[in-house]
Amino acid sequence: MLAALAARGPDASHVRYFADAGAVSHTPSQHALLHARLSIIDPRPIADQPMGSEDGRYWLCYNGEVYDWEGDARSLAATQPFRSRSDTEYILRGAQAWGVESLLKKLTGMFAFALVDWQRRELVLVRDRFGKKPLLWWSNGQSFAFASTLRGILPALPPAARKLSSKGIDAYLAHRYIPAPLSVVDGVQRLPAGHMLRWSLDGGPATVSRWYPASGEEEVGTDWLAALDTAIRERCVADRPVGLFLSGGIDSSVIANRLVAQGQHFQAFTASFPGSEFDETAFAAALSKRLGLPHHPVVVPDSIRDDFPAIVAAMDEPFADPSSIPLWYLARETTQHVKVVLGGDGGDELLAGYKRYRKHLRSAARGDFCWPQQRIAAQARPTKWQRLREEIGMPWAAAYSLRFSGMSLGQRRFLQPNLDLPVTYWAAPTPLVPAARAPLEQLLAIDQANYLPEYILRKGDLTTMAHGLELRAPLLDHHFAAAVRAQPPAIRFTEPPKAMLAAALPADLAATLFHGKKRGFNPPLSMWLQKDLLERYDGLGQRLEEASAGQLLAGQIDAFVGLYRSGCNDLAENILQLLMLDESLRQLRAFGVQ
Numbered sequence: 001m002l003a004a005l006a007a008r009g010p011d012a013s014h015v016r017y018f019a020d021a022g023a024v025s026h027t028p029s030q031h032a033l034l035h036a037r038l039s040i041i042d043p044r045p046i047a048d049q050p051m052g053s054e055d056g057r058y059w060l061c062y063n064g065e066v067y068d069w070e071g072d073a074r075s076l077a078a079t080q081p082f083r084s085r086s087d088t089e090y091i092l093r094g095a096q097a098w099g100v101e102s103l104l105k106k107l108t109g110m111f112a113f114a115l116v117d118w119q120r121r122e123l124v125l126v127r128d129r130f131g132k133k134p135l136l137w138w139s140n141g142q143s144f145a146f147a148s149t150l151r152g153i154l155p156a157l158p159p160a161a162r163k164l165s166s167k168g169i170d171a172y173l174a175h176r177y178i179p180a181p182l183s184v185v186d187g188v189q190r191l192p193a194g195h196m197l198r199w200s201l202d203g204g205p206a207t208v209s210r211w212y213p214a215s216g217e218e219e220v221g222t223d224w225l226a227a228l229d230t231a232i233r234e235r236c237v238a239d240r241p242v243g244l245f246l247s248g249g250i251d252s253s254v255i256a257n258r259l260v261a262q263g264q265h266f267q268a269f270t271a272s273f274p275g276s277e278f279d280e281t282a283f284a285a286a287l288s289k290r291l292g293l294p295h296h297p298v299v300v301p302d303s304i305r306d307d308f309p310a311i312v313a314a315m316d317e318p319f320a321d322p323s324s325i326p327l328w329y330l331a332r333e334t335t336q337h338v339k340v341v342l343g344g345d346g347g348d349e350l351l352a353g354y355k356r357y358r359k360h361l362r363s364a365a366r367g368d369f370c371w372p373q374q375r376i377a378a379q380a381r382p383t384k385w386q387r388l389r390e391e392i393g394m395p396w397a398a399a400y401s402l403r404f405s406g407m408s409l410g411q412r413r414f415l416q417p418n419l420d421l422p423v424t425y426w427a428a429p430t431p432l433v434p435a436a437r438a439p440l441e442q443l444l445a446i447d448q449a450n451y452l453p454e455y456i457l458r459k460g461d462l463t464t465m466a467h468g469l470e471l472r473a474p475l476l477d478h479h480f481a482a483a484v485r486a487q488p489p490a491i492r493f494t495e496p497p498k499a500m501l502a503a504a505l506p507a508d509l510a511a512t513l514f515h516g517k518k519r520g521f522n523p524p525l526s527m528w529l530q531k532d533l534l535e536r537y538d539g540l541g542q543r544l545e546e547a548s549a550g551q552l553l554a555g556q557i558d559a560f561v562g563l564y565r566s567g568c569n570d571l572a573e574n575i576l577q578l579l580m581l582d583e584s585l586r587q588l589r590a591f592g593v594q
Helices: 070-077 087-098 100-106 150-156 166-175 224-234 250-261 281-291 308-314 324-334 347-351 355-361 384-392 396-403 409-415 439-449 451-465 478-485 499-504 507-514 525-532 540-547 554-565 569-589
Strands: 012-018 031-037 058-067 108-117 122-127 136-139 144-147 195-200 207-210 242-245 267-272 295-299 340-342 470-472
Touching: 031 058, 058 087, 070 087, 087 100, 087 108, 100 122, 136 150, 144 150, 166 409, 166 569, 224 250, 224 478, 224 499, 242 250, 242 324, 250 281, 250 347, 250 499, 250 507, 267 281, 267 324, 281 295, 295 324, 308 324, 308 569, 324 451, 347 439, 347 451, 347 478, 347 499, 355 396, 355 439, 384 396, 384 409, 396 439, 409 554, 439 451, 451 470, 499 507, 525 569, 540 554, 540 569, 554 569
Parallel strands: 242 267, 242 340, 267 295, 340 470
Antiparallel strands: 012 031, 058 108, 108 122, 122 195, 136 144, 195 207
16 A cells, blocks of 8 residues: 555655554554655654554544644644644644544645544544545445555455446546546545545444535635635745746636745746647746746657556546646656645636536526437447437536536447446535526536546646645635635626636736637647557457456447547547556556456
8 A cells, every 4th residue: 555655655654553442553453554745844754644642542644735724733732732843733633622523614725634533433534625635445344444546545455345346437438537436446435525434443334424515604705816815825835845837827827926926936837848739838938037937848748658657557547638648747847846836726617717618508598408318329429419419318407517528428338338327427516506596606516526626636636646746726725715706796707717817917917818819738639649559559449348347348449449540530539538448457457456
């Protein structure tokens, strides 16, 4: 388990064994906590984990970073001085003094943690509000295992429990990733964002409940610009060097501008595609020069052939976002210079920045009306009419999942003709936005429950932590998010999108950003598929049929690939899904997954 987590925590690793009553054991036993640490705050060994309370009742394993905790820590230190300067000790002492539920209301930042209470004989797992940090778990009722990654948890499972999930594979085909609570291994579950889990050390079922947002909870909005500046300032606190991911987009440009206004001149890092329409280096370099930031363009290699297995391994499970590839290279270079980096994740989900929102809103009037259900035929390359039939066979809000998807239902039936398939695996949105609210806010709530935590934030966490780099997201500070949600719709939802952020920029820079073309973080996928990964097509169908125990059929996959190679370039991202699934399942077999 420690070997699988080593890249995420390269600075220290420890194991603590426990006797059944909770006393620390100096020999291996059936109870253990393991931790691999990336040291950001108080890198001294005194702040290493697992960390126990003075009386030995509580033990903590924690991944993440919380901010602005020092004031509350002083009240705790009044009764007993802190041993370290770490937020780890603050979480441990806060849980001991106030209880987990009260502590969570005080925490600002990103976190996934496990707290053992030996007196109550209870394990509590918690994941942060937006799902910035991952947490997976497995239990058979008598045993329990958890980790930040699937590959970190697999060595703890008995061999018979390492079975592929047919739902997990199909969910991956449907969405390009596997949504919570599923994973690619049957029985291993992903704790959803804003949830906690409790499990008795004496055995029995685990109970999972939502802690954020609590039913009826209303956050109080404040001045959004002041909240943003506070969020950025708090995320600059570190005992290791801090940098910035800077693209040609609005969100990272806003963060860069506000950083400089606060007197921070961090190094900026930009993924570069020289000579490509995707390259944003020129704008990022010009902005860096204007702001006085040292700028590092990171050239994404023309060939990804030799690095492809390492990139797939970094994503832990099957995950097929093309932008994860340049982000992996960007993180690999950035970690040579800094150990903390600020990024712009979250702005599109808070301020409706994606084009798909506007496209889906065109049909909002139909509400829950559905076209009479008819079985969607298996097809490798569905027509626009067939995709429309799939969409109007679902209620309007549920059909939004198809606006960002992998393979259509017809394509999945073509590859897996022997399975009865649901249309979507996306979860219902959190109660943050009632169904009675405006349609656009419903779509944002759906993204907060699915796309943001399990796609955007998972990609950012895995690609950076694979290189021992911590990524922080100021735009997902929950105080700033509350302030944004408190804005009137006419200010929050604009055309062009995110125009309210212009107030955080000089007027000339805002004019350039808001009237330029939104590119996104798009790599040269077709070139990679037609050159670097070409050799992987031979035998792909047979390999995937064997790896999936016959769930995917070899002939269907080979026919699918044949269509792409004959010129059907619209299948490019679907082909990447199959190639990444093939390599991921090959790697997972080394962990005994069948």
